[in-house]
Amino acid sequence: MVKSRYTLFVEQVSSATPRRDIVAEFERKAGPVIACVRDEKERTALVEFKHSADAEYAWRKMDGHKMDGRAWKIDYATPSDFKFFGWKWTEGGLDDEKQTSSYRTRSVSPSRSD
Structure with a gap:
């Protein structure tokens, strides 16, 4: 299965946990x-x-992390996760202009074999 090296998919996030708290914790x-x-x-x-x-460090250390009463399930994001959130698949290396944007378009790049 193709998985991202830079992006994690987090499940079981409490409805009370705002995005800024997720970012701060990671x-x-x-x-x-x-x-x-x-x-x-x-x-x-x-x-x-x-x-x-x-x-990789976050994936190893934060799977099962509890926040706002919920234990997070963390795994590497897959192309279907990107599609669900409306992101285009890419792997690494965004230029500075795209990093500062609140929403970025993503380009397709070849997948790496495991």
């Missing part, structure tokens, strides 16, 4: 977050990191 424990979007109805979020090593 940045405090793992590293710089480029973007975060959440779906309140599905209680899910996508969190994109600046560095793949930070995403």
Whole structure:
């Protein structure tokens, strides 16, 4: 299965947890977050990191992390997760202009074999 190296899919996010708190928690424990979007109805979020090593660290250390009474289930994002949130699949290296935008378009890049 194709998985992102920079973006995590977070499940079981409390409806009481705002996006800014998700970002703050990941940045405090793992590293710089480029973007975060959440779906309140599905209680899910996508969190994109600046560095793949930070995403890996967050995946290993924060799966099961409890916040606002819910234990997060964290895995690497897949192309279907990107599609659900309206993001286009890409892997790494956004230019500075796109990093500062609140919504970015994403380009397709070849997938890596595992």
